[in-house]
Amino acid sequence: MNENYPCDIIQDLLPGYIDEILSETGTRVVKEHLEECEKCNHVYLEMKEGLNSEEELNETLALDGFKKVQQHTKKLKITIGIFAGLLTLLLLSIFLKVFVIGELLSSHEVNATDISYDEKTESLTISGTINLSSYHISRVVWEESKEEADVIHVLVYGAENLPFQQKKTDFTISIPNMKGKTAYLASPEYDRLEVYSWENDHYQKLAELEDEIYSRLPELDKDKDALSYISGIEYVNGIEGICYYVDTVVGENASYWRFNNQLITDGDFEPQNFAVWISLDKPYKILIYNLETGEYTEDYSIIRNN
Structure with missing residues (x-):
């Protein structure tokens, strides 16, 4: 055993020895002492094992933190994606409502220009136009009244024009089985306008x-x-x-x-x-x-x- 370097001094040098920051001479002295001193070698092994466990713990904590950051980032991306999707759907629905589907026009915004009843087929054909320069006709449908028998409502929908869009402002619709019935142009509030009555005809x-x-x-x-x-x-x-x-x-x-x-x-x-x-x-x-x-x-x- 090297008596010039007591165990206390060697044990104080062990952290530097483990981290490999001692000089060549210090490293050699500690190494020779550990080869001869069972006590200091035991302290060395415990100290080294403790440092390795601490490093592993630090690595585990760092890895867990990284995973948490990844999970938070993933959730944030999903939230942003959902919000962006909902916003896109909202904008698309507004676009479709305003420029494609349109809204039901009131009766004073629609003119019936020609009405003819076919005695053989018992069908009624209505042609007309709308009075709104900034709108085009998106669709025209007819439906039977839920409150009145033998009453037909003709519904004209108009949508706003897009720039450079070729607008359609006239329409023609044929309604079958109109014998004995009455037809109205109708608005959302049903401020309807009678356009045909089989009785009058x-x-x-x-x-x-x-x-x-x-x-x-x-x-x-x-x-x-x-x-x-x-x-x-x-x-x-x-x-x-x-x-x-x-x-x-x-x-x-x-x-x-x-x-x-x-x-x-x-x-x-x-x-x-x-x-x-x-x-x-x-x-x-x-x-x-x-x-x-x-x-x-x-x-x-x-x-x-x-």
Whole structure:
């Protein structure tokens, strides 16, 4: 054992020896001492193992920190991606709404320029245009009214024009099965505008049917029993026809007349509990519809009993 270097001094030099920062002479002295001194060699091994464990702990902490940074970065990228995607969808939806899909135009922003009803196909064709210079027609559709039978709403949608876009401001739409129905141009609030009525277009036909009813049913008084056309076509046993409500004028010297397709009286109207159905085509067939039983019959006694 080297007696010139006691164990205390050698043990103080061990950290530098382990880190390999001693001079050649110091390294040699410590090395020779460790080869001879079991005590200092044991201290050396413990110290070296402790330093290695600390280094491993530091590396583990550094690695864990790096992983946490990676996870945080990944979450941040995902969040940014989701936000960017939602923003893109929002901008796309706004673009589509404004420039492609458009909005439902009000009736005063649309003009019906030509309306024709085909007697053979029973279809209605409506042509029109819009009054907005900065808009183009994106689509035109029709739908049946949910509240009123035999009423059709025509909906015109307009979208804003893109720069240098060729705009379309006119439209044509065909609606099938319009026999006995009425068509309106309608807006979001349904400030609708009537553009076609089968009743008005077939006024002479309806007048002819009314005359046929009065001539075939002498129990009805043309001056007192007013016939009111019920909108729509009624099929009875597969035959097309229409129905009329019957209202009788009551009151001394009372009479009735029509104004804008509305019945007006200077007395009172007393509604009857039956309606009259008549086929559209000759030879005309007439049936009585009992409003109480909901049945059609050829028994005209219900008229005499009222």
